[in-house]
Amino acid sequence: MEDNIYSKIVEFKQEHINEAVHEHFKLNHLHDEIIKQVVEVAINQVIDQHGPPPSPFSFFVMGSAGRLEQSVWSDQDHGIIYHDQNDEVKSYFLTLGREISKGLFQAGYPYCDGGVMASNPFWCKSIAEWQQQLTKWVLESSWESIRYLLIFLDGRSFYGESTYVDQLKKHLYQTTNKEQLLTKSLRNTLHLKKGINVLGKLLVETHGPHAGALNIKEIGLYPYVNAVRLLSIKEKRLETSTLLRLEKIPDSCFPFAGKQFYQQQFLKLLQYRLLFGDHTNYDSGHYLAIHMLTKEQTKEIKEIIKNGAALFHHVRRLLEKDDTDGDE
Amino acid sequence: MDTIFLMNSLWVMVGAVLVILMIGGFILLETGSTRMKNAGHIAGKTILTFGISSIVFWAVGYGLIFGKGNPLIGFSDFLYSGYDIDGLPLSGSVFFLFQLAFAGISLTIAFGGFAERAKLGAYLVFALLFSVIVYPPIAHWIWGGGWLAEHGKQDFAGSTVVHLTGAMAALAATILLKPRIGKFNKDGSANNIAGHNQVFTALSVLILWVGWFGFNAGSTLSVDSAFFGFVAMNTNLAAAAGTIAAMIISWIVLGKADVPMMLNGALAGLVAITASCAFVETWAAVLIGFIAGILVFYSIRFFEKVKIDDPIAALSVHGTAGVWGTLSTGFFATKELATVGKPGLFYGGGLHQLGVQALGVVTCAAFAFIVSFILLAIMKKAMNGLRVTEEEEIIGLDMSEHGSYGYPELLKAEQKINA
Incomplete structure (x- = not known):
């Protein structure tokens, strides 16, 4: 059996959660701290097994974590944007996404039912792929694709290259007809x-x-x-x-x-x-x-x-x- | 042969056919309001128990109700062979068939309280006992020249005789059977065990609604002055008002236009107008139906609150609305229309008729409940429980009682997924 590398974080959470449960900002600060610790442990774990990240990347959170509106319990919503585009890089970051998801789960964040997680290729892409995906979502304009867009717009850069998420949002705003996007949203x-x-x-x-x-x-x-x-x-x-x-x-x-x-x-x-x-x-x-x-x-x-x-x-x-x- | 005799016979025959078709309505109502895994069982047992009820009615039921006897029970004309009856302006066998249909409906209502957990054997034995010991005395008291008939009780087509009697047996059953697995949580809150097909439930209401023209308008037992038209009109209006009222109250209180509730409102309107359809004016029929639609909403919530699991709302639709319908003539019966009893409170009759109605409701309800409860309690002891085992309830009564599912392909697919 694999030794639980996240057990310290679980302890940290148990120690601190009670002080924070009655205060919104304190609680969300604590969640951020816990998620950060999980991400760091996960990255180190993946580095140990597969070497350093092959490309600059950004791990970002969405949903209530993205909006800094988490309650005591909160499920996972996150994604990864990486710079270089090739199969090896893709596979590396999917592995990282899986490790982070696993760590978050062990730290008490249930998996996202809808699969909005960096372990899912849908939410783990290169910048170029993300741009294509956003454009596709806008063009498709179905209820489902607009829902993805709205989820993405709650995305907050969390670890790594802090500009990637904003870059993509700006790209989205620049390339789409605002009125159309608003009407659909x-x-x-x-x-x-x-x-x-x-x-x-x-x-x-x-x-x-x-x-x-x-x-x-x-x-x-x-x-x-x-x-x-x-x-x-x-x-x-x-x-x-x-x-x-x-x-x-x-x-x-x-x-x-x-x-x-x-x-x-x-x-x-x-x-x-x-x-x-x-x-x-x-x-x-x-x-x-x-x-x-x-x-x-x-x-x-x-x-x-x-x-x-x-x-x-x-x-x-x-x-x-x-x-x-x-x-x- | 006398033309009126023939026309009466023909009209009541049409009524009997419509009422027997209501059994089909109940099949759809009960299956639609319950889960897939019990659908074949529910549909099948409804036909089977109507069969039992028919044979018992022929052998003894008819004689206990309409035979010559005393104010408490009739006691002649057993194994009725279809002869005409002195003084009856229609064919004896048509009258028999019409009454047989009513007895079958009352039993079917009672079985609403058994849904999704009673053993098939319990259905069979209770079908027999109810058809001999519970239904005939009450029907005799009110329709067979018994003590309540002499007392002037108004129950034109059976809000009390058919619906309340059935509902009280259902109440006794549901108390003894206890709630279905998963209906109530440990903290006392209720879960919604949704029916598997709202379309069935809606169609059932339409079939019952149409069948009710046989039930109520057929109860004129004659074509005289075409009075059946007036009765049918009142019936339709009460059903309509009940539907609308249940929808409005559900929207006001729950904030949503609840479909099952609306359908129960239609049925409650029909049950309520059953006693009064021939005795009240049209506007009163609308009001009676409307009030029934409101009452059924609160009644369903009440039974759930006191943790009585009533899968198809039989207690509220037939019981609560049956009580209200019977009492309603005590308020609204008019001087001209009150061919039995006296006019109601709003037509100068004072409280007299209301008292008569209340006495009738209380005694009939108490009799039906107590006798059913005792019979079922004895059965529970003798049959080693009325209920299927936990395992059988979970796999469904289709499989446990009959060995095949009503929806075989679908449930097999589901099992594969779960495995």
């Missing part, structure tokens, strides 16, 4: 899970292991994340975190309440998830135990959900208006 994220019924009551899960709890990921977070990502595309920004994106997007894009308001709302929501989610496993962490909330807190959650939906609808109208202006 909007179409992909239109569906909002309803969180409040017409009587003003929160719509909790009625069946299953999370019965009685609120799906805060889909109901609460998604409208903010998706709306702000759309604005970020509109402004051709490179940031990935929703809070940072909010900071960089001009005021004119937001409803009257202003962007600081939405930053506060979103941050509060992240805090609620940390404080009232059931963090025994990855799945349950997305559900908020409503019965534990005070009356005021329940009211606040409802307000945050309503504001998220309102922000999303505002962005939708804004983009649709731009779209029709563009047609004229």
